[in-house]
Amino acid sequence: MKKKKRLMMRSVILAIMLLAIVYTLYANFTKETRGQMAVGDKAPDFNLIDMNGNKHKLSDYKGKGVFLNFWGTWCKPCEREMPYMNNQYQVYKDQGVEILAVNVGEPEFAINKFVQKHGLDFPILKDTNKDVLNLYKIKPLPTTILIDSEGIMTAIESGELSEAKIKGMMESIKPR
Template identity: 40%
Template sequence: MRIGENALKNWIIGLVVVALVGFAGYTYFEDKKEEQLREEAKAQLLEKYNSQQQLQTDGPPEGEGLKIGEVAADFPIETADGEVVHLSDFRGEPVILNFWATWCPPCRAEMPDMQKVYEDTGVRILSANLIETEKSEDHVPQFIEEYGMTFDVYYDRGGIAAQTYRIQPIPTTYFIDSEGVISFIAYGPLNYDMMIQELEKMK
Protein backbone atom coordinates (compact mmCIF):
# COMPACT_ATOMS: atom_id res chain seq x y z
CA MET A 1 0.00 0.00 0.00
CA ARG A 2 2.84 2.37 0.87
CA ILE A 3 4.42 1.75 -2.54
CA GLY A 4 1.11 2.48 -4.25
CA GLU A 5 0.66 5.75 -2.37
CA ASN A 6 4.20 6.85 -3.21
CA ALA A 7 3.69 5.99 -6.87
CA LEU A 8 0.44 7.97 -6.93
CA LYS A 9 2.09 10.91 -5.21
CA ASN A 10 4.99 10.85 -7.67
CA TRP A 11 2.59 10.63 -10.59
CA ILE A 12 0.62 13.65 -9.34
CA ILE A 13 3.81 15.65 -8.82
CA GLY A 14 5.01 14.69 -12.28
CA LEU A 15 1.67 15.67 -13.80
CA VAL A 16 1.77 19.07 -12.09
CA VAL A 17 5.34 19.68 -13.25
CA VAL A 18 4.45 18.76 -16.84
CA ALA A 19 1.40 21.04 -16.71
CA LEU A 20 3.44 23.94 -15.35
CA VAL A 21 6.13 23.47 -17.97
CA GLY A 22 3.52 23.27 -20.68
CA PHE A 23 1.78 26.41 -19.43
CA ALA A 24 5.08 28.27 -19.22
CA GLY A 25 5.91 27.23 -22.77
CA TYR A 26 2.48 28.28 -24.01
CA THR A 27 2.77 31.67 -22.26
CA TYR A 28 6.26 32.19 -23.67
CA PHE A 29 5.18 31.53 -27.25
CA GLU A 30 2.02 33.62 -26.85
CA ASP A 31 4.10 36.53 -25.53
CA LYS A 32 6.52 36.11 -28.43
CA LYS A 33 3.63 36.07 -30.89
CA GLU A 34 2.14 39.24 -29.38
CA GLU A 35 5.53 40.96 -29.43
CA GLN A 36 6.03 39.96 -33.07
CA LEU A 37 2.62 41.38 -34.00
CA ARG A 38 3.44 44.66 -32.24
CA GLU A 39 6.76 44.92 -34.04
CA GLU A 40 5.15 44.17 -37.41
CA ALA A 41 2.52 46.85 -36.82
CA LYS A 42 5.19 49.36 -35.82
CA ALA A 43 7.27 48.48 -38.90
CA GLN A 44 4.25 49.09 -41.14
CA LEU A 45 3.65 52.46 -39.52
CA LEU A 46 7.28 53.46 -39.88
CA GLU A 47 7.29 52.36 -43.52
CA LYS A 48 4.27 54.57 -44.13
CA TYR A 49 5.96 57.45 -42.34
CA ASN A 50 9.23 57.05 -44.24
CA SER A 51 7.41 56.87 -47.56
CA GLN A 52 5.72 60.16 -46.70
CA GLN A 53 9.11 61.68 -45.98
CA GLN A 54 10.46 60.54 -49.33
CA LEU A 55 7.66 62.44 -51.05
CA GLN A 56 8.97 65.66 -49.52
CA THR A 57 10.93 67.37 -52.28
CA ASP A 58 10.74 71.04 -51.30
CA GLY A 59 13.15 72.40 -48.73
CA PRO A 60 12.34 75.04 -46.13
CA PRO A 61 10.83 78.31 -47.44
CA GLU A 62 13.27 80.91 -48.72
CA GLY A 63 14.98 82.74 -45.87
CA GLU A 64 14.38 79.89 -43.45
CA GLY A 65 16.47 76.85 -42.61
CA LEU A 66 17.24 73.87 -40.42
CA LYS A 67 20.77 74.70 -39.28
CA ILE A 68 22.13 76.46 -36.22
CA GLY A 69 22.17 80.20 -36.86
CA GLU A 70 19.31 80.07 -39.38
CA VAL A 71 15.74 81.21 -38.85
CA ALA A 72 13.79 78.06 -38.02
CA ALA A 73 11.58 76.84 -40.85
CA ASP A 74 7.91 77.53 -40.19
CA PHE A 75 5.20 74.86 -40.31
CA PRO A 76 1.56 74.31 -39.31
CA ILE A 77 0.66 71.87 -36.55
CA GLU A 78 -2.55 70.97 -34.71
CA THR A 79 -3.47 71.31 -31.07
CA ALA A 80 -5.32 68.49 -29.31
CA ASP A 81 -8.54 70.41 -30.06
CA GLY A 82 -7.81 70.54 -33.79
CA GLU A 83 -6.76 74.21 -33.91
CA VAL A 84 -3.96 74.89 -36.38
CA VAL A 85 -1.02 76.95 -35.12
CA HIS A 86 2.37 77.76 -36.62
CA LEU A 87 5.84 77.77 -35.12
CA SER A 88 6.08 81.45 -36.08
CA ASP A 89 3.13 82.21 -33.78
CA PHE A 90 5.55 81.89 -30.86
CA ARG A 91 8.08 84.38 -32.22
CA GLY A 92 9.21 86.67 -29.42
CA GLU A 93 9.83 83.91 -26.89
CA PRO A 94 12.30 81.01 -26.71
CA VAL A 95 10.91 77.68 -27.89
CA ILE A 96 11.95 74.08 -27.38
CA LEU A 97 10.73 72.16 -30.43
CA ASN A 98 10.68 68.46 -29.59
CA PHE A 99 9.75 65.66 -32.02
CA TRP A 100 8.70 62.40 -30.33
CA ALA A 101 6.38 59.36 -30.31
CA THR A 102 4.89 57.22 -27.55
CA TRP A 103 6.55 54.00 -28.78
CA CYS A 104 10.05 55.53 -28.69
CA PRO A 105 12.06 54.39 -25.59
CA PRO A 106 14.51 57.36 -25.68
CA CYS A 107 11.50 59.71 -25.85
CA ARG A 108 10.10 58.06 -22.74
CA ALA A 109 13.45 58.43 -20.99
CA GLU A 110 13.65 62.12 -21.86
CA MET A 111 10.10 63.21 -21.05
CA PRO A 112 10.33 63.46 -17.23
CA ASP A 113 13.27 65.87 -17.58
CA MET A 114 11.39 67.84 -20.23
CA GLN A 115 8.47 68.17 -17.82
CA LYS A 116 10.76 69.30 -14.99
CA VAL A 117 12.38 71.94 -17.23
CA TYR A 118 8.91 73.25 -18.06
CA GLU A 119 7.91 73.36 -14.40
CA ASP A 120 11.12 75.15 -13.38
CA THR A 121 11.38 77.65 -16.24
CA GLY A 122 7.97 77.98 -17.91
CA VAL A 123 9.68 77.87 -21.31
CA ARG A 124 7.47 77.36 -24.34
CA ILE A 125 7.67 73.71 -25.37
CA LEU A 126 6.30 72.87 -28.78
CA SER A 127 5.92 69.15 -28.23
CA ALA A 128 5.36 67.69 -31.71
CA ASN A 129 3.98 64.16 -31.56
CA LEU A 130 4.54 62.16 -34.75
CA ILE A 131 0.92 61.05 -34.79
CA GLU A 132 1.25 59.35 -38.19
CA THR A 133 3.58 56.76 -36.62
CA GLU A 134 1.33 55.96 -33.67
CA LYS A 135 -0.54 52.66 -33.73
CA SER A 136 -3.49 54.37 -32.04
CA GLU A 137 -4.19 58.04 -31.41
CA ASP A 138 -5.42 57.02 -27.95
CA HIS A 139 -1.84 56.24 -26.99
CA VAL A 140 -0.99 59.95 -26.91
CA PRO A 141 -3.36 61.10 -24.11
CA GLN A 142 -2.47 57.93 -22.21
CA PHE A 143 1.22 58.82 -22.50
CA ILE A 144 0.54 62.41 -21.42
CA GLU A 145 -1.27 61.20 -18.31
CA GLU A 146 1.35 58.56 -17.51
CA TYR A 147 4.19 61.09 -17.60
CA GLY A 148 2.28 63.97 -16.02
CA MET A 149 2.92 66.29 -18.97
CA THR A 150 1.42 69.73 -18.35
CA PHE A 151 2.85 71.55 -21.38
CA ASP A 152 0.90 71.62 -24.65
CA VAL A 153 1.23 68.65 -26.98
CA TYR A 154 0.69 69.14 -30.71
CA TYR A 155 -0.18 66.61 -33.41
CA ASP A 156 1.92 66.54 -36.58
CA ARG A 157 -0.89 65.32 -38.84
CA GLY A 158 0.31 64.38 -42.29
CA GLY A 159 3.89 64.56 -41.04
CA ILE A 160 4.28 68.12 -42.34
CA ALA A 161 6.55 69.33 -39.53
CA ALA A 162 8.63 66.13 -39.53
CA GLN A 163 9.00 66.32 -43.31
CA THR A 164 9.97 69.99 -43.19
CA TYR A 165 12.66 69.24 -40.61
CA ARG A 166 13.62 65.93 -42.25
CA ILE A 167 13.31 64.12 -38.94
CA GLN A 168 15.06 60.74 -38.83
CA PRO A 169 16.06 59.78 -35.27
CA ILE A 170 13.70 60.65 -32.45
CA PRO A 171 13.65 62.38 -30.17
CA THR A 172 15.05 65.33 -32.09
CA THR A 173 15.00 68.70 -30.35
CA TYR A 174 15.55 72.24 -31.63
CA PHE A 175 16.26 75.17 -29.31
CA ILE A 176 14.95 78.32 -30.98
CA ASP A 177 15.56 81.78 -29.55
CA SER A 178 13.07 84.64 -29.25
CA GLU A 179 14.00 85.90 -32.72
CA GLY A 180 13.22 82.52 -34.26
CA VAL A 181 16.86 81.55 -34.81
CA ILE A 182 18.02 77.98 -34.15
CA SER A 183 20.64 77.98 -31.40
CA PHE A 184 21.06 74.25 -30.75
CA ILE A 185 19.97 70.89 -32.18
CA ALA A 186 19.96 67.57 -30.32
CA TYR A 187 19.58 64.20 -32.04
CA GLY A 188 18.62 61.84 -29.23
CA PRO A 189 17.46 62.29 -25.64
CA LEU A 190 18.49 65.23 -23.46
CA ASN A 191 18.68 65.37 -19.69
CA TYR A 192 17.62 68.22 -17.41
CA ASP A 193 21.05 69.84 -17.09
CA MET A 194 21.64 69.85 -20.84
CA MET A 195 18.30 71.54 -21.49
CA ILE A 196 18.89 74.18 -18.83
CA GLN A 197 22.36 74.86 -20.21
CA GLU A 198 21.03 75.47 -23.72
CA LEU A 199 18.21 77.68 -22.43
CA GLU A 200 20.75 79.80 -20.55
CA LYS A 201 22.68 80.35 -23.77
CA MET A 202 19.58 81.84 -25.42
CA LYS A 203 19.18 84.58 -22.80
Template identity: 50%
Template sequence: MSVKKSNKLIFRLVLSSILLSAVGYVSYSEFFKGKEVTAAKVGSVAPDFSLKNLNGTEKTLTDYRGKGVLINFWATYCPPCKKEMPYLENAYQKYKEQGVEILAVNVTEPTRLVNQFISQKNITFPILLDRDGLVLDKYQVQNLPITFFINSKGEIMNKVSGELTEEKIEEGLELIKP
Protein backbone atom coordinates (compact mmCIF):
# COMPACT_ATOMS: atom_id res chain seq x y z
CA MET A 1 0.00 0.00 0.00
CA SER A 2 1.36 3.43 -0.85
CA VAL A 3 1.98 6.16 1.69
CA LYS A 4 -0.71 8.30 0.07
CA LYS A 5 -3.36 5.58 0.46
CA SER A 6 -2.23 4.92 4.03
CA ASN A 7 -2.58 8.62 4.94
CA LYS A 8 -6.05 8.74 3.37
CA LEU A 9 -7.08 5.67 5.38
CA ILE A 10 -5.81 7.18 8.65
CA PHE A 11 -7.58 10.47 7.84
CA ARG A 12 -10.85 8.63 7.18
CA LEU A 13 -10.54 6.65 10.42
CA VAL A 14 -9.88 9.79 12.46
CA LEU A 15 -12.75 11.63 10.79
CA SER A 16 -15.08 8.66 11.35
CA SER A 17 -14.08 8.49 15.02
CA ILE A 18 -14.79 12.19 15.49
CA LEU A 19 -18.20 11.86 13.82
CA LEU A 20 -19.10 8.79 15.88
CA SER A 21 -18.08 10.60 19.06
CA ALA A 22 -20.25 13.59 18.13
CA VAL A 23 -23.25 11.37 17.37
CA GLY A 24 -22.69 9.50 20.66
CA TYR A 25 -22.53 12.73 22.65
CA VAL A 26 -25.72 14.11 21.09
CA SER A 27 -27.54 10.80 21.71
CA TYR A 28 -26.35 10.72 25.32
CA SER A 29 -27.40 14.33 25.87
CA GLU A 30 -30.85 13.74 24.42
CA PHE A 31 -31.35 10.56 26.44
CA PHE A 32 -30.60 12.30 29.73
CA LYS A 33 -32.33 15.58 28.84
CA GLY A 34 -34.90 16.37 31.49
CA LYS A 35 -33.48 13.76 33.87
CA GLU A 36 -31.34 16.20 35.81
CA VAL A 37 -31.41 15.80 39.56
CA THR A 38 -33.63 18.40 41.20
CA ALA A 39 -31.45 20.01 43.81
CA ALA A 40 -32.77 19.86 47.36
CA LYS A 41 -32.17 23.53 48.17
CA VAL A 42 -33.77 25.89 50.63
CA GLY A 43 -36.68 27.60 48.88
CA SER A 44 -37.29 24.75 46.42
CA VAL A 45 -39.89 21.99 46.54
CA ALA A 46 -38.50 18.90 48.25
CA PRO A 47 -37.91 16.04 45.81
CA ASP A 48 -40.53 13.33 46.29
CA PHE A 49 -39.45 9.79 47.10
CA SER A 50 -40.84 6.41 48.00
CA LEU A 51 -39.18 4.22 50.66
CA LYS A 52 -40.17 1.31 52.86
CA ASN A 53 -40.40 1.67 56.62
CA LEU A 54 -39.20 -0.98 59.09
CA ASN A 55 -42.49 -2.87 58.68
CA GLY A 56 -42.06 -3.04 54.89
CA THR A 57 -44.80 -0.50 54.16
CA GLU A 58 -44.08 1.86 51.28
CA LYS A 59 -44.16 5.57 52.23
CA THR A 60 -43.79 8.63 50.02
CA LEU A 61 -42.99 12.18 50.98
CA THR A 62 -46.29 13.29 49.48
CA ASP A 63 -48.09 11.05 52.04
CA TYR A 64 -47.20 13.80 54.52
CA ARG A 65 -48.34 16.81 52.45
CA GLY A 66 -50.20 19.23 54.69
CA LYS A 67 -47.82 18.54 57.58
CA GLY A 68 -44.47 20.02 58.44
CA VAL A 69 -41.81 17.35 57.84
CA LEU A 70 -38.32 17.01 59.24
CA ILE A 71 -36.24 14.58 57.17
CA ASN A 72 -33.06 13.41 58.87
CA PHE A 73 -30.52 11.33 56.93
CA TRP A 74 -28.54 9.13 59.31
CA ALA A 75 -26.67 5.86 59.92
CA THR A 76 -25.88 3.77 63.01
CA TYR A 77 -22.12 4.13 62.39
CA CYS A 78 -22.35 7.94 62.59
CA PRO A 79 -21.59 9.27 66.14
CA PRO A 80 -23.35 12.66 65.64
CA CYS A 81 -26.39 10.80 64.27
CA LYS A 82 -26.54 8.67 67.41
CA LYS A 83 -26.22 11.73 69.63
CA GLU A 84 -29.11 13.63 68.03
CA MET A 85 -31.58 10.70 68.05
CA PRO A 86 -32.84 11.34 71.62
CA TYR A 87 -33.33 15.03 70.73
CA LEU A 88 -35.37 14.03 67.68
CA GLU A 89 -37.44 11.61 69.78
CA ASN A 90 -38.20 14.34 72.36
CA ALA A 91 -39.20 16.73 69.57
CA TYR A 92 -41.39 14.06 67.98
CA GLN A 93 -43.27 13.53 71.23
CA LYS A 94 -43.79 17.28 71.58
CA TYR A 95 -44.74 18.13 67.96
CA LYS A 96 -46.52 15.05 66.55
CA GLU A 97 -49.92 16.36 67.69
CA GLN A 98 -49.13 19.78 66.16
CA GLY A 99 -49.03 18.63 62.54
CA VAL A 100 -45.32 17.88 62.34
CA GLU A 101 -43.74 14.59 61.28
CA ILE A 102 -40.19 13.41 61.77
CA LEU A 103 -38.83 10.97 59.20
CA ALA A 104 -35.42 9.41 59.75
CA VAL A 105 -33.97 8.06 56.51
CA ASN A 106 -31.38 5.39 57.21
CA VAL A 107 -28.82 5.12 54.46
CA THR A 108 -27.95 1.68 53.08
CA GLU A 109 -27.76 -0.32 56.31
CA PRO A 110 -29.31 -3.76 56.98
CA THR A 111 -32.79 -3.74 58.51
CA ARG A 112 -31.67 -5.94 61.40
CA LEU A 113 -28.98 -3.44 62.45
CA VAL A 114 -31.40 -0.52 62.19
CA ASN A 115 -34.05 -2.40 64.22
CA GLN A 116 -31.52 -3.15 66.98
CA PHE A 117 -30.48 0.49 67.17
CA ILE A 118 -34.07 1.79 67.21
CA SER A 119 -35.04 -0.69 69.94
CA GLN A 120 -32.06 0.24 72.12
CA LYS A 121 -32.78 3.97 71.78
CA ASN A 122 -36.58 3.62 72.15
CA ILE A 123 -37.23 5.57 68.95
CA THR A 124 -40.90 5.85 67.99
CA PHE A 125 -40.85 8.19 64.98
CA PRO A 126 -40.92 6.68 61.45
CA ILE A 127 -37.70 5.15 60.12
CA LEU A 128 -37.40 4.79 56.35
CA LEU A 129 -34.82 2.62 54.62
CA ASP A 130 -32.87 3.97 51.66
CA ARG A 131 -31.37 0.60 50.65
CA ASP A 132 -29.79 1.67 47.37
CA GLY A 133 -28.97 5.29 48.26
CA LEU A 134 -31.26 6.75 45.58
CA VAL A 135 -32.92 9.24 47.93
CA LEU A 136 -29.50 10.11 49.34
CA ASP A 137 -28.46 10.99 45.78
CA LYS A 138 -31.72 12.80 45.05
CA TYR A 139 -31.13 15.07 48.05
CA GLN A 140 -27.43 15.40 47.17
CA VAL A 141 -26.33 14.28 50.62
CA GLN A 142 -22.55 14.31 51.00
CA ASN A 143 -22.13 13.88 54.76
CA LEU A 144 -24.17 12.56 57.66
CA PRO A 145 -26.17 13.68 59.44
CA ILE A 146 -28.09 16.19 57.37
CA THR A 147 -31.60 17.43 58.08
CA PHE A 148 -34.21 19.11 55.91
CA PHE A 149 -37.13 21.10 57.34
CA ILE A 150 -40.08 21.04 54.91
CA ASN A 151 -43.28 23.07 55.29
CA SER A 152 -46.82 21.83 54.70
CA LYS A 153 -46.63 22.87 51.02
CA GLY A 154 -43.58 20.68 50.46
CA GLU A 155 -41.03 23.52 50.32
CA ILE A 156 -37.63 23.19 51.97
CA MET A 157 -37.47 25.94 54.57
CA ASN A 158 -34.12 25.05 56.16
CA LYS A 159 -31.28 22.58 55.80
CA VAL A 160 -28.83 21.74 58.57
CA SER A 161 -25.61 19.87 57.80
CA GLY A 162 -24.05 18.20 60.80
CA GLU A 163 -25.27 17.39 64.27
CA LEU A 164 -28.51 18.93 65.48
CA THR A 165 -28.92 20.46 68.89
CA GLU A 166 -32.24 20.57 70.71
CA GLU A 167 -32.38 24.30 69.95
CA LYS A 168 -31.84 23.81 66.19
CA ILE A 169 -34.56 21.16 66.10
CA GLU A 170 -36.99 23.37 68.00
CA GLU A 171 -36.29 26.38 65.73
CA GLY A 172 -36.72 24.28 62.61
CA LEU A 173 -39.95 22.66 63.76
CA GLU A 174 -41.45 26.01 64.74
CA LEU A 175 -40.60 27.23 61.23
CA ILE A 176 -42.47 24.37 59.53
CA LYS A 177 -45.34 23.85 61.96
CA PRO A 178 -48.62 24.26 60.03
Protein backbone atom coordinates (compact mmCIF):
# COMPACT_ATOMS: atom_id res chain seq x y z
CA MET A 1 0.00 0.00 0.00
CA LYS A 2 2.82 2.42 0.93
CA LYS A 3 4.67 1.69 -2.35
CA LYS A 4 1.53 2.36 -4.36
CA LYS A 5 0.94 5.68 -2.59
CA ARG A 6 4.58 6.72 -3.10
CA LEU A 7 4.39 5.78 -6.80
CA MET A 8 1.19 7.79 -7.19
CA MET A 9 2.74 10.83 -5.47
CA ARG A 10 5.89 10.65 -7.64
CA SER A 11 3.73 10.38 -10.76
CA VAL A 12 1.75 13.49 -9.79
CA ILE A 13 4.95 15.45 -9.07
CA LEU A 14 6.46 14.31 -12.38
CA ALA A 15 3.30 15.32 -14.26
CA ILE A 16 3.34 18.79 -12.64
CA MET A 17 7.02 19.24 -13.51
CA LEU A 18 6.40 18.21 -17.13
CA LEU A 19 3.51 20.67 -17.40
CA ALA A 20 5.72 23.43 -15.99
CA ILE A 21 8.45 22.65 -18.53
CA VAL A 22 5.98 22.57 -21.43
CA TYR A 23 4.42 25.87 -20.33
CA THR A 24 7.84 27.53 -19.95
CA LEU A 25 8.88 26.43 -23.43
CA TYR A 26 5.58 27.62 -24.92
CA ALA A 27 5.84 31.01 -23.18
CA ASN A 28 9.43 31.52 -24.34
CA PHE A 29 8.81 30.53 -27.95
CA THR A 30 5.70 32.71 -28.32
CA LYS A 31 6.75 35.80 -26.37
CA GLU A 32 8.11 37.50 -29.51
CA THR A 33 4.69 37.60 -31.14
CA ARG A 34 2.40 37.83 -28.12
CA GLY A 35 0.97 41.32 -27.74
CA GLN A 36 3.44 42.93 -30.12
CA MET A 37 2.48 45.87 -32.32
CA ALA A 38 1.97 44.94 -35.94
CA VAL A 39 1.82 46.77 -39.25
CA GLY A 40 -1.83 47.47 -40.03
CA ASP A 41 -2.76 48.09 -36.37
CA LYS A 42 -4.08 51.44 -35.17
CA ALA A 43 -1.24 53.25 -33.41
CA PRO A 44 -1.95 53.53 -29.67
CA ASP A 45 -2.57 57.13 -28.62
CA PHE A 46 -0.29 58.82 -26.09
CA ASN A 47 0.45 62.19 -24.51
CA LEU A 48 4.02 63.38 -23.99
CA ILE A 49 5.71 66.70 -23.27
CA ASP A 50 8.51 67.96 -25.50
CA MET A 51 11.72 69.70 -24.42
CA ASN A 52 9.98 73.10 -24.71
CA GLY A 53 7.10 72.09 -22.43
CA ASN A 54 4.59 71.65 -25.30
CA LYS A 55 2.10 68.77 -25.11
CA HIS A 56 1.95 66.27 -27.97
CA LYS A 57 -0.95 63.87 -28.37
CA LEU A 58 -0.52 61.38 -31.22
CA SER A 59 -4.19 61.61 -32.22
CA ASP A 60 -3.75 65.37 -32.80
CA TYR A 61 -1.58 64.45 -35.80
CA LYS A 62 -4.45 62.75 -37.68
CA GLY A 63 -4.23 63.89 -41.29
CA LYS A 64 -0.41 63.92 -41.17
CA GLY A 65 2.16 61.19 -41.58
CA VAL A 66 4.11 60.56 -38.38
CA PHE A 67 7.69 59.26 -38.21
CA LEU A 68 7.74 58.01 -34.60
CA ASN A 69 11.31 57.34 -33.46
CA PHE A 70 12.35 55.85 -30.10
CA TRP A 71 15.92 56.65 -29.13
CA GLY A 72 18.51 57.33 -26.41
CA THR A 73 21.51 59.66 -26.20
CA TRP A 74 23.82 56.72 -25.34
CA CYS A 75 22.74 54.79 -28.47
CA LYS A 76 25.36 55.17 -31.23
CA PRO A 77 23.04 54.05 -34.10
CA CYS A 78 20.48 56.59 -32.81
CA GLU A 79 23.12 59.31 -32.88
CA ARG A 80 24.19 58.44 -36.43
CA GLU A 81 20.63 58.55 -37.84
CA MET A 82 19.54 61.78 -36.10
CA PRO A 83 21.24 64.19 -38.57
CA TYR A 84 19.62 62.27 -41.47
CA MET A 85 16.24 62.56 -39.76
CA ASN A 86 16.80 66.28 -39.29
CA ASN A 87 17.74 66.75 -42.97
CA GLN A 88 14.62 64.94 -44.15
CA TYR A 89 12.46 66.78 -41.61
CA GLN A 90 13.46 70.04 -43.32
CA VAL A 91 12.24 68.60 -46.63
CA TYR A 92 8.99 66.94 -45.45
CA LYS A 93 7.71 69.10 -42.56
CA ASP A 94 5.80 71.35 -44.98
CA GLN A 95 4.43 68.30 -46.85
CA GLY A 96 2.38 66.93 -43.97
CA VAL A 97 5.02 64.67 -42.35
CA GLU A 98 5.99 65.09 -38.70
CA ILE A 99 8.83 63.56 -36.72
CA LEU A 100 8.18 62.72 -33.09
CA ALA A 101 11.44 61.57 -31.51
CA VAL A 102 10.73 59.89 -28.18
CA ASN A 103 13.64 59.85 -25.76
CA VAL A 104 13.28 57.01 -23.29
CA GLY A 105 13.91 57.85 -19.66
CA GLU A 106 16.92 60.15 -19.77
CA PRO A 107 17.52 63.40 -17.84
CA GLU A 108 16.75 66.70 -19.58
CA PHE A 109 20.39 67.80 -19.30
CA ALA A 110 21.61 64.83 -21.38
CA ILE A 111 18.83 65.27 -23.95
CA ASN A 112 19.46 69.04 -24.30
CA LYS A 113 23.18 68.50 -24.74
CA PHE A 114 22.51 65.91 -27.48
CA VAL A 115 19.92 68.12 -29.26
CA GLN A 116 22.28 71.12 -29.24
CA LYS A 117 25.24 69.04 -30.43
CA HIS A 118 23.25 67.84 -33.46
CA GLY A 119 21.15 70.98 -34.06
CA LEU A 120 17.87 69.05 -34.12
CA ASP A 121 14.74 70.97 -35.13
CA PHE A 122 12.00 68.34 -34.77
CA PRO A 123 10.06 67.76 -31.53
CA ILE A 124 11.93 65.72 -28.91
CA LEU A 125 9.42 64.11 -26.57
CA LYS A 126 10.29 62.91 -23.06
CA ASP A 127 9.08 59.44 -22.10
CA THR A 128 10.39 59.83 -18.56
CA ASN A 129 8.83 56.66 -17.12
CA LYS A 130 9.10 54.67 -20.38
CA ASP A 131 5.30 54.41 -20.51
CA VAL A 132 5.10 54.90 -24.29
CA LEU A 133 8.10 52.62 -24.85
CA ASN A 134 6.22 49.90 -22.96
CA LEU A 135 2.88 50.72 -24.62
CA TYR A 136 4.49 50.12 -28.03
CA LYS A 137 6.59 47.19 -26.69
CA ILE A 138 9.77 48.68 -28.17
CA LYS A 139 13.03 46.69 -28.18
CA PRO A 140 15.76 47.56 -29.24
CA LEU A 141 16.72 51.21 -29.82
CA PRO A 142 16.48 52.81 -32.23
CA THR A 143 13.06 51.73 -33.45
CA THR A 144 10.98 53.77 -35.87
CA ILE A 145 7.27 53.35 -36.49
CA LEU A 146 5.61 54.93 -39.51
CA ILE A 147 2.03 56.05 -38.98
CA ASP A 148 -0.12 57.16 -41.90
CA SER A 149 -2.57 60.08 -41.94
CA GLU A 150 -5.34 57.78 -40.65
CA GLY A 151 -3.30 56.69 -37.59
CA ILE A 152 -2.44 53.22 -38.94
CA MET A 153 1.07 51.81 -38.48
CA THR A 154 2.50 51.14 -41.94
CA ALA A 155 6.04 50.06 -40.97
CA ILE A 156 8.07 49.13 -37.91
CA GLU A 157 11.85 49.32 -38.34
CA SER A 158 14.42 48.40 -35.69
CA GLY A 159 18.01 49.49 -36.05
CA GLU A 160 19.89 52.30 -37.68
CA LEU A 161 18.41 53.94 -40.78
CA SER A 162 20.31 55.45 -43.71
CA GLU A 163 19.30 58.84 -45.05
CA ALA A 164 17.96 57.23 -48.24
CA LYS A 165 15.82 54.85 -46.16
CA ILE A 166 14.47 57.75 -44.06
CA LYS A 167 13.62 59.71 -47.22
CA GLY A 168 11.72 56.72 -48.64
CA MET A 169 9.91 56.19 -45.35
CA MET A 170 8.82 59.82 -45.17
CA GLU A 171 7.70 59.73 -48.78
CA SER A 172 5.59 56.64 -47.99
CA ILE A 173 3.63 58.41 -45.21
CA LYS A 174 3.29 61.78 -46.94
CA PRO A 175 -0.45 62.54 -47.21
CA ARG A 176 -1.64 62.42 -50.82
